[in-house]
Amino acid sequence: MRPIEGRRPAPVTRQDPAVIWRNRALRLMDHVPLPIAVCEYGGRILIVNRAMAAEFGLLPGQLRHRRILEFFTLHDRATLQALTEAVRLHRRSQYPARVSWTPADGRERQGEMTVELISDSAEETPNLLISLRTLAEPAAPSVPRQPGPGAEVSPIEARILAAAARGATTARIAKEVGLTADGVNYHLSRLSRRWHLPNRTALVARAYALGVLAAGTWPPEPARPH
Numbered sequence: 561m562r563p564i565e566g567r568r569p570a571p572v573t574r575q576d577p578a579v580i581w582r583n584r585a586l587r588l589m590d591h592v593p594l595p596i597a598v599c600e601y602g603g604r605i606l607i608v609n610r611a612m613a614a615e616f617g618l619l620p621g622q623l624r625h626r627r628i629l630e631f632f633t634l635h636d637r638a639t640l641q642a643l644t645e646a647v648r649l650h651r652r653s654q655y656p657a658r659v660s661w662t663p664a665d666g667r668e669r670q671g672e673m674t675v676e677l678i679s680d681s682a683e684e685t686p687n688l689l690i691s692l693r694t695l696a697e698p699a700a701p702s703v704p705r706q707p708g709p710g711a712e713v714s715p716i717e718a719r720i721l722a723a724a725a726r727g728a729t730t731a732r733i734a735k736e737v738g739l740t741a742d743g744v745n746y747h748l749s750r751l752s753r754r755w756h757l758p759n760r761t762a763l764v765a766r767a768y769a770l771g772v773l774a775a776g777t778w779p780p781e782p783a784r785p786h
Contacts, residue, residue: 595692598678601647601685603627612692617664628690632659632673638768638775642761643675645727647686652677653759658769659692670695713772717747718782721767724748724760725780 595612599605605623613620616631623631634640639657646653659673671694679686713721716737723733734741748760755766764780767773774783 597623597628597690599628599688599690601688603629603688606687615661615663615692628688632661634659634673636765636769638765639675641768642765643677643688646677646761650683651759651761652679652686653761655762655765657765713751713767715782717751718767718772720744720747721751721764722773722780722782725764725767725773 592609593611595615596609597605597612598607605626605628608620608623610620613623616623634657636657639655642655645651646655654674654676657673657675658670660668660670662668671692674691674693676689676691677686678689716739719737720733723736728736730741730744733739734744737744739747748763751763752758755763757763757766764773768775771783773780
């Protein structure tokens with residue numbers, strides 16, 4: 561049978577692989593029970609999964625393009641400082657912050673938001689991958705306090721953290737506190753294990769959150785004698 565003249569077969573369209581993988585990632589996120597969001601560095605929401613939207617009785621599309629801090633109150637302001645410093649130094653890591661929010665049932669909740677900087681290259685302005693963990697019990701009010709059990713620091717550790725917050729190198733810190741470079745690294749590693757943190761930037765953020773370092777002062781210094 562001869563084909564009808566003048567009619568050509570419809571072209572076969574191929575979907576962009578990037579679009580395919582994006583749709584697969586969105587479907588995967590929707591099946592993750594942990595509330596997750598992806599935001600621009602300035603805080604504008606790009607993607608949220610169903611679990612995050614359900615916290616506020618909304619659909620994912622209703623949160624898109626709004627700012628993440630419209631929905632959460634951030635109690636660890638040092639996290640913002642740590643994120644700014646990480647972007648400046650092209651670091652990529654995870655940063656915890658204590659937050660509160662009012663879900664659909666109207667009862668305020670407390671939890672920990674983990675922020676991770678993500679990008680295809682270190683030179684690009686990163687996006688923020690945010691995950692949310694609800695605390696079983698209401699957190700204590702955000703007031704300056706001494707480190708809790710298991711988080712105490714010695715005077716030398718407080719001085720090391722203050723120097724690290726200024727961006728001092730290991731060699732410079734060692735000279736300031738009268739230790740060797742290996743001694744400084746020993747104390748930083750010990751603090752990382754004690755507080756379950758991955759790097760120096762996260763240590764500084766947690767030190768501010770715990771009241772080890774004085775808030776609102778420059779150059780950074782220990783909040784009080786330890």
